[in-house]
Amino acid sequence: MPDRRRTRSLGDAIHHVHGKDTRIERGLADVNGLLEMREVTDVANRAWNYVAVGAGHDLQWWKQFFSVVGMLGYNDWVSLEIKDFTMSTNAGIQSLIGALQATIIR
Numbered sequence: 001m002p003d004r005r006r007t008r009s010l011g012d013a014i015h016h017v018h019g020k021d022t023r024i025e026r027g028l029a030d031v032n033g034l035l036e037m038r039e040v041t042d043v044a045n046r047a048w049n050y051v052a053v054g055a056g057h058d059l060q061w062w063k064q065f066f067s068v069v070g071m072l073g074y075n076d077w078v079s080l081e082i083k084d085f086t087m088s089t090n091a092g093i094q095s096l097i098g099a100l101q102a103t104i105i106r
Contacts, residue, residue, distance in 0.1 A: 007068045014074045019100050020081040021056035024048050043085050050083035052092050054099035062103040070105070076105065 010080040014099070029047040036047050043049050053062060078100060 004032060007065065008072065011072055014069055014072060017069060017074060017076070017078050019053050020083060021051050021053045021062075021070055023056035040083065041085055042044045044045050049086070050081075051086065052084045052095040052099065053103075054080070054095065055084065055086075059099060059103050060085045062099065063105075066104050 004088055018069055023048055028045070032047050038046050040046070040050060057065075080093075080100075082096065084087055084092045084095075087095070
């Protein structure tokens, strides 16, 4: 679950929200740590990767995140970023839109 205290502590400072996710690649992260210096396109060898929303944190995490930022007064755009190199751009867009539609309550 998102750290609600950390998100809430941002309060009025939330002016922009991105719809992108990350996944910790446990086997590599456990050995190499999380400080990643490899190119983002080297997905097989990175300790963490950018992934489509829902492929890193589950949809319940995202639902709670959007609930907290909404409670803090943020009711604006979510910037979509496709940096998931494990799928095609079109598949990433479809996955991202579906995940955000399932988690953003308006």
